[in-house]
Amino acid sequence: MTMDGWMGKVLRLDLTASAASVEDLDREIAEQYIGGIGLGTRYLYDEVDPAVDALDAANKLVLATGPLTGTGAPGANRYMLLTKSPLTGGIANSSAAGDFACAIKYAGFDVIIVEGAAERPVFVFIDDGRVSFHDASELWGLDTEQTEQAVIAATAPDAKVNCIGPAGEKLVRYACVMNDMGRAAGRSGVGAVMGSKRLKAIAVRGTGGVTIADGERFMDAVRRCYEALTDPYVEHFHKHGTPGVLELVNTYGALPTKNFQYGTNPQHEDISGERLAETLSVRTRMGMACPACPVACGRVSRVGAGETATYGVGPEYETIGMFGSSCYTNDLEAVTRANFICNQAGMDTITTGGSIACAMEMYERGLIPEADIGFPLPFGDGEALVRLTDMIARREGFGDLLAEGGYRMAEHYGHPEYSMGVKKQEFASYECRAIQSMALAYATEPRGACHIRGEAQDYAIYSVLHWHITKDRGIEEPLDPLTLDEQPEMVMELQDWFRIIDSGGLCNFMFYLGMDEDQLRDLIESATGIDMGGYPGLMRTGARIFNLEVLFNRRAGITAAADTLPPRMLQEPLPDGPAKGYVAELGRMLPPYYTARGWDEHGDLTPQKAAELGLQLAAGT
Amino acid sequence: MPGVTVRLFADLRTVFGVRMVDVPLERAPDIACLLGLVCDTPRRWQAVFAEPGVPRREIAVLVNGRNIRFLDRLETKLCEGDEVAIFPPVYGG
Incomplete structure (x- = not known):
């Protein structure tokens, strides 16, 4: 079956056997999980035993693009790396932008699944669908910039490369994967998993393109997105x-x-x-x-x-x-x-x-x-x-x-x-006693402390007020970062909304500057030909993805007890600044957050909610 | 010098030509007076105000780190030693 937006193919790389195989992308699953973090989570959930040691050969590394990656839509240049994290022991999803992400699509694939482990260092060259495995012994020890140059020299001048450096080789638990001379899939140790597989680099040369279901509607949507990005402050x-x-x-x-x-x-x-x-x-x-x-x-x-x-x-x-x-x-x-x-x-x-x-x-x-x-x-x-x-x-x-x-x-x-x-996993550079919504977002994010899977700072200190999350509540001004009102539901909605951005293959930055949920939905629908079910359907898809990430964690042994913060945040009042005297009021936000999610009092997904999200098959419980 | 310190950030530094200005409290007892005082050219005024008495929605004015929207807005009283920060939109950390 031909597909638009999606390439319709999944490439499986078995490093143990130095073998590659190609499978069709399941359209029904693609419609339910879109791509990027959504599709990648589904593959990870279906194929990796969450109890496995993250650095064992049985762990897998999933590289997932979105249906918009490489289409020319603004900021549609990202891919997501998913695996079991050696840092947190739970799900890892780490995203990077760049030519490498687009090249995966242009070579004919939506998803690349890396499994097993090589006996000796290798790099893989994907040349428009032709896959070859190469000895990388001489590259082992090189830094990421040297590696990228060496792999391009050994493959093709127009190959795009992601790779690990010495930190990934030495299994530093927060090693990242670099691509395009400086872009990073930074967090949660995806580079250590790549190192454990002795996979030094993946080079991709793609000369194809992405077909679009409704070209006229898509180009109109793209034009309106670029118009929304005409911000006088962009300089x-x-x-x-x-x-x-x-x-x-x-x-x-x-x-x-x-x-x-x-x-x-x-x-x-x-x-x-x-x-x-x-x-x-x-x-x-x-x-x-x-x-x-x-x-x-x-x-x-x-x-x-x-x-x-x-x-x-x-x-x-x-x-x-x-x-x-x-x-x-x-x-x-x-x-x-x-x-x-x-x-x-x-x-x-x-x-x-x-x-x-x-x-x-x-x-x-x-x-x-x-x-x-x-x-x-x-x-x-x-x-x-x-x-x-x-x-x-x-x-x-x-x-x-x-x-x-x-x-x-x-x-x-x-x-x-x-x-x-x-x-x-370490906090990002936001003190959550001064931004209460951030305390809840940090505590509940499945991959551990994180600032970009649900950007609770955006409506509190950055004046981002054009999304449904604020518009539908009649909120026209930034929310007081010290208030708890409405935070549980708003953080939940942010987390689900950002799942769609990260599934489409887009950069968050487009959405601070002017794009909104309706524009992203218009792009996805016109590119793929699917009907997402309006804004409610979009958010339901986001919730499905988020819950599946949590289910992976639960099966990995990470319970809701891990949805917490260091004692300093919970017990020590901030000693300075405008939030002086405040602690993170997590205890007051967490129960209503679980209720808003449709979870039970223990922070677990209920069968009713799972059925509502279409997760009953994936959950297997 | 006692009084109120106004700090300007990002592109507003270009518009105002300064990073910081000290204002005597008697000339700026509240935010409305302060903004009227510092927005003393059409370009500066337009950078901060959407219309008379209404600051642009995307501009953040903070007194000691608290957005005036969470205080008394333009009627927010100022005290000796207060620090007022004026930001254009910034995002993306």
Whole structure:
């Protein structure tokens, strides 16, 4: 059966047997789960025993594009990597944009499933549907930039590559997968799973295209989306990218400082987006854009001077927040050097920064002997930050312990309470005592603490008010970040809505700037020819995906008891800023959240709700 | 100097030509007076206001980190040492 939007094919790579096979994409499942995070979760749920060790060959790695990926719709340039996480023990879904994502579609596939493990390092070349396995022994140990160049040289000049660096090879539990010289599927350790399979890289050369069900309607929808993205303030994003939010976050008292001990940083100006543009940025009129992107938020920076200057992608806001403020270096050069190490080693900057901040606090409290680390590790020491980041990537000395993640490191010393995260994954760069909706979003996100699967900060501090979530409630102004009113239902709806963005294959940025649920639905429907059932149907699909992620976690042994926050957030009033005196009121938000989800009082999906979402077959219970 | 400190962010720094300005409290006892004082050119006024007495929806004005929408809006009283921050829309962290 021919399909539009979707390519209709799934590529299965068996690394144990060095064999590839192609299957048809099940149209009914595609309609129920769309693509990206939705389709990938369904494959993971159906094919991987959640009890398996994440780094065992029985775990699988699912690469899933969306039906809009590569179509030219604005920001439709992403793919999702899904697997069982070696960091959280639950579901991992980590997304990246770039030519690599589009190339999967152009080569003829919606989904690539990697299973088994190779005996020796390999890379795979997918050349318009022809698959070959190659020895990668000589690539093992190369950084991600070297690897990408070497794989392109060995395959085709127009091949697009994703790969791991030394951190993935050494199974750092938060290793990421890099593609297109600087884009990262950053969180939850997807790179460690790729490393456990001894898969160094996947190169894809695709010369085909994506067919569209209703070309006229689709082009009309695309035109209206681009019109919605004509924002008079978009130049700010060109110039400052995501670091442009840092001073606003600090003003709201939500900038993590010294491992989330404080919510404001007196030296915030030293690490602001403006300061980055004035100092290290080398593209200050327009950032680096992914395919079909009118925003171009990507930073390119330089550290050092003359012949020793180093160039690279980043730092993003999250990286600056964690390395710059939570580790309190307040030094953009140190932040950028650590960022470049993470890019080259293939390592999540958020968890790296959060883990080091945790170690810094424990060092200052005398809970980690200096002899264990090998050098002093106080807050603010940029040199120590850069040195330790490199040690983690190499699993050298104390870096070997930190490569397990901040939670396991802190637990090793008997004090897991100093690890700031959820489900053993570090918080992003938002202090949730100052944004109460964020506390609920952090606690309930299936992949662990996360800021982009349900962006509760958007309607609280970023004035994003054009989605149904706010419009349908008559909310015309930003919500007070300290209020709890309506948060349980709104966070739930955000989580479900973002599942659709991440299933379509689009970038969240398009939706801050002007696009909404109806436009995304119009794009998906006109590209694929399906009827999503209006806005209610779209949200039902989002809820189906979210619940299936939770079901995977439950089968992996992660119960609702893990929907919690560190004691600091729940018990210690924030000591500074506009949220001074506040704790995270999770206990007041969680029960109504479970009720809104249609779950029982234990936080488990009820049979009635499962049936309503069409999950009775997938659940198997 | 005692008074109220106004900090401008992102593209508003270009519009206003400054990052920060100190205003004596007697000239800015509340937010309405303060904005009237600092938005003293057509370009500056248009950057902050949609119409007379109505700030643009996407502009965030915060007093000590609290959005005036959660306080008394334009009638929010100011005190010695208060910090007022004015932001254009920023998103995407």
